[in-house]
Amino acid sequence: MANPATGRSFLQAMTSVEEVAPPLRVVQMEGLAVLKIIKHCKEFSPALVTGQLLGLDVGSVLEVTNCFPFPTREEDEELEADGANYQLEMMRCLREVNVDNNTVGWYQSTLLGSFQTAELIETFMNYQENIRRCVCIIYDPSRSNQGVVALKALRLSDSFMDLYRSNNFNGEKLREKKLSWVNVFEEIPIKVSNSALISAFMTELEPDSPVTQCDFDRLKLSSAPFMERNLEFLIECMDDLTAEQNKFQYYYRNISRQQAQQQVWLQKRRQENMQRKAAGEEPLPEEDPSNPIFKPIVEPSRLDSYLITNQISNYCNQVNGAAGQGFSKLYLMKALHEN
């Protein structure tokens, strides 16, 4: 059934029953939005930039029809109001020229795929409160000179969001919900669409050469710098992961130590109580909350380790992809050489 994105009046929204929205299956982007994102991210690379996505939410497709960049802020505090003003100003101006004025998410650039941070999750939660369906587009400008359009659309999975809201990340809850690190982010396939006018223009203007810059980039033999950086990041992430695991080990050791202490204390108490019973006095309680041994130790949150694992798997994927390409290129070279 049709799901109008912008046209619901307040009354309608209040009185209607919460419709179950069809799950988001595909993100449809316009060529214009793709080009704008690429231009903005590339201009400012290696600095990381963000921007807002505008579009429509139609059924199981999220359409992104336009976008605008956010200015980079150096000091956050005094420009907080400025940032909001800029956003309002841009949305107002764009509405006057009939651009879809509906925020559907934001985009950000990343460096070699290291985007899974706690801030991303926080931004997601912020957006999710206001907009029912939002998506984050990640673009990696450093992979574009490999001939790959590194655009990804992400959203947080629902089960993860519920868990995050309750702010409860210990082992039992996670096991209950069967939430592993794979389930944190959901990647949504992207479709690209263009209006007929622009496709007519592009068809006319396409240069005659049978090879494009894209092909040159893909067939380049030197992939070593890319691999090196990937591996560097991978190694750093592994260090972080070991640090997180050490935290857990420490926690478990503390727990077992605490329990041992509790047992010892309990024994002593029981002995005292037996003595008191023998002497005819009131037995002391078997628990003593004021004793520091009984203070429950907080279990460290697993959120960070999940994020780190996600990053590591991303790097591994990239390494695999580049190595696969490298194999094809090398065999091609070999065939050429033999001829």
Next chain:
Amino acid sequence: MATAAATSSKQTVLQYPGAAPSVSARIHPVVLFNICDAFVRRPDQAGRVIGTLLGSTSSDGTVEIKNSYVVPHNESADQVALDIDYHHNMFVSHQKVNPKEVIVGWFSTGFGVSGGSSLIHEFYSREVQNPIHLTVDSGFTNGEASIKAYVSASLTLGDRQLAAHFQEIPLDMRLIEAERVGFDLLKNTSVDKIPNDLEGMESSMERLYTLINDVYKYVDDVVEGRVQGDNNIGRFIAEALASLPKLSPTAFDKVFNDKIQDNLSLVYLSSLTRTQLSIAEKLNTAAQIL
């Protein structure tokens, strides 16, 4: 070569700058996409859309047009009204993101330069020296896509300005970014998915294969005498073949094997890491306290 025409008794001279201007323009594909999108979204009563062009000027007179935005306007038979506040607001907002982009001119859709355009051009020449006027023919008159850029020189008679003369300047469509993204993505009205690494690789290799086949056929034809050989093409082919580095087979094998081993070890490492990750996760969440 400047021509001048003298009027009757007074010594006023009609200045007509006949020399071609040394300005040329280069346009990025984002601008074209923006203009077309704005045209598709224009309000019903407007015949065309008008907007500002942003970019930068280099020292040798080349103007790079990098960005643009639409400005709402009203046009009737004899007058044109442009929303100047909107134009300023958008410019300030864009400056916040990218302070290096300045106003370099304005665009309009439609074929050729119309009467109202000169007024608008005058407005823009107050903003920037020698603005560029870009026309994008969205109606495809003459059955072709024409995108032209003009600068204007004013024809003065003594102190009075008579008319504005729009001269076309060379326009270079700098499509490198569009090429990078891939024309397939930008040409079709809908593409089902963005090609990932291996698929892109496959299509590039196919193209290379076709190219090599074509060259091979051409050389064959020339050798058999079916086609007249062109010396230039022959030289290109010889150059291309000579640029393959000459390595002895043993040296090549060694380099090749080294690289293959490197790649294999990387793949092994990454698979090892992933196994490690799944083990670590099992240990983390499956471990029970007590």
